[in-house]
Amino acid sequence: MSVPRWIIVDDADSSIQYSGPWFFDSKGTQDAVGNFGPAYQETLHGTTLNASLSFNFSGSQVSVFGSNNLLNSSGVLDPSWECFIDGISIGAAPPFQFPENNWLFCSQNTLTDGPHVLTVNATVLKKQTFWLDYIEYVPSASVPLDDKAIFIxxxxxxxxxxxxxxxxxxxxxxxxxxxxxxxxxxxxxxxxxxxxxxxxxxxxxxxxxxxxxxxxxxxxxxxxxxxxxxxxxxxxxxxxxxxxxxxxxxxxxxxxxxxxxxxxxxxxxxxxxxxxxxxxxTTGAGSAATTSSSPALTSNNSASGKSNTGIIVGAVIGGLVLIALTILAVFFIRRRDKKLRHEEKLPSTFEPQPFMYSPVPITTSVLDGYRSGAVLPSSKQPARGAEGIGYGGHSQMPSFSLTDASHSINPPSTAPASAATISSNSQGGFDPLTSSTSRVFQHEDSGARMKNERVEIILEIPPQYTPR
Incomplete structure (x- = not known):
């Protein structure tokens, strides 16, 4: 982290040019004011009338400090001040109602590095003293330091x-x-x-x-x-x-x-x-190299640091983008391969396997099993494929009542009046295999479901054939 070193210019320094009725306080009359400590070097310049000062410097930042002691008369603060850099106002810091030393009056931290003129105009309405303590600035590299006080x-x-x-x-x-x-x-x-x-x-x-x-x-x-x-x-x-x-x-x-x-x-x-x-x-090999005395890093060092930082940030961002693109490419390739494997497992042609009927009495326990969604007895129960698709047989049927099944096959509005009705409340005395009005067959088809791009819910109903 680069922390600038400031030059401190005391109010008694001859480089500050005062205009107006200023007076010099070297007795520390304000040192006990507030809790921000005594005035710098225990000296101040004050005025109880309108006055101004100017200061020429070469640098990139500047601040003005004084002893704050305002009088509030019906909302009008006295004294007041305004600061200028090269004739352009930079305003003043917000006023503070309590007396304090080492108080910031104004500052400008974004100057073009080079020569500038600071001007401070003090306005006093009711002889409330305006106190100047010191000026700080970040100097240009060309400013000699052999007679300066450096803030570290x-x-x-x-x-x-x-x-x-x-x-x-x-x-x-x-x-x-x-x-x-x-x-x-x-x-x-x-x-x-x-x-x-x-x-x-x-x-x-x-x-x-x-x-x-x-x-x-x-x-x-x-x-x-x-x-x-x-x-x-x-x-x-x-x-x-x-x-x-x-x-x-x-x-x-x-x-x-x-x-x-x-x-x-x-x-x-x-x-x-x-x-x-x-x-x-620090040099590239890690050894320490000492340059000439300076209150801040030189512009060349600063530019080099910014350049290196830009290269590092660019490399990091480029690497992250490359990693993200690689992950996305792997994801889409795997997704495509999985889809191709899924489609290859569906047979291009398949022959329906006829159902070979073996009479099996349907008892109450069988109907109860059917009611709970179990598969009815058949001549064989084929194994399922790796992706959950059955070849040559059905997977487990959805659970629904016998009333729902019979209504799906023969809607009530079209069913013959003499036909026996199968309901979820049927008792063990009803045997559909021996009934003179209806017969029940359990059929199986190939069990393979054709690919359909639409999303739909499939309700599988056993096929029903007419009596011979």
Missing amino acids: DNLDPQVEAAFGSGWGALGGTANETGQTNSAFTFNFTGISLSWYGFIPTELPHTATTGSYSVDNGTPTSFLLKGLPASSDTIYNQKFFQTPNYTQGQHEIIVLFQGSGQTTPLTLDYMVVQNGTTPVTT
């Missing part, structure tokens, strides 16, 4: 690699540890480093300490002051700032000296003065 987020890949055992994520916005002697080892290029975190109210509040050492020097302790019992979480807390070292590469090791029963050590971001860490990329 905890999600920066090099920062994530610096966490030792015992560290974990804290709410997706920071990292924390409550394990004694948990270490953080980080290489940076510059003259000093400041460590910022927050103090979470959800974890233990008891104060404790940590330590840091630079270039294997003597460890320096710093205080983790914890929180009062009923306090809210406090953000943007600077836990320590190293002294200035010679310009160049340095290694810092930070140790947590508390435990799971004390306030944890957290890391939200760091600020490196006069430079930043070298950007490290």
Whole structure:
């Protein structure tokens, strides 16, 4: 994941051009406002009248931060402000009703990489102070960093690699540890480093300490002051700032000296003065290659990463499509072969097999069996084919009553008046084989069903012949 490194420009920086009645606050008069921590470097520029400022930079993203303290007079907020990039308005962030430091006033994250001019117009109606704290921007690759303050987020890949055992994520916005002697080892290029975190109210509040050492020097302790019992979480807390070292590469090791029963050590971001860490990329052979110092990946690296990602995604999608087509082809081929085998099993010509009658007395038990759907006795019971189709005989007959069968053969409206009626309530005293008015024969045909493309329900009825 690529996380940009921002340049922080303090309100006291001479590159910011102020127009109007601005004044400079270096006494930290607003540091205790809200729970977002003190102002950056404990300095602010303020105005109680209409005023503006401008800032020239070269980069692709920019944000403006200040101390928010609005007066709501009958729905009219004072002060108000509007931001512009190259003369085009980018508006302002939504207002917030409570006083807070380190508050976002406006931002633009989709600029064309290159030179731009930021302008902020402040409108003050009732002398409610407008406070500017600092400006952040993602610089172009050509911007020199030897005199800049660089913001490095905890999600920066090099920062994530610096966490030792015992560290974990804290709410997706920071990292924390409550394990004694948990270490953080980080290489940076510059003259000093400041460590910022927050103090979470959800974890233990008891104060404790940590330590840091630079270039294997003597460890320096710093205080983790914890929180009062009923306090809210406090953000943007600077836990320590190293002294200035010679310009160049340095290694810092930070140790947590508390435990799971004390306030944890957290890391939200760091600020490196006069430079930043070298950007490290991975070569094709897996070895690490170090490039020149830069706050973000260069455009060439970014384009290469996007190109490789496109190739990988295209190959994966192509492979999935090929697999899907192969599965569909196999499915249709098997379905076709099965249909052909089914049709080959039907004989092209077949001879009807006449039924050789053997007189069998039909008793009540036989009629009951017929009533339940059993096959009537015959001279042979042929085996079924592999697909459930009988050759030379019927499969099991559907279940229906003798009344249904006789009505299907001889409808009541056309039956002779003297004919004996077979019903489901017939008793054992009725013997159709010896009756003088009717005789019953059980016939069998070939049993083969011709292929019919229409879907229909077949009700098989035994054939009936007239008396000789």
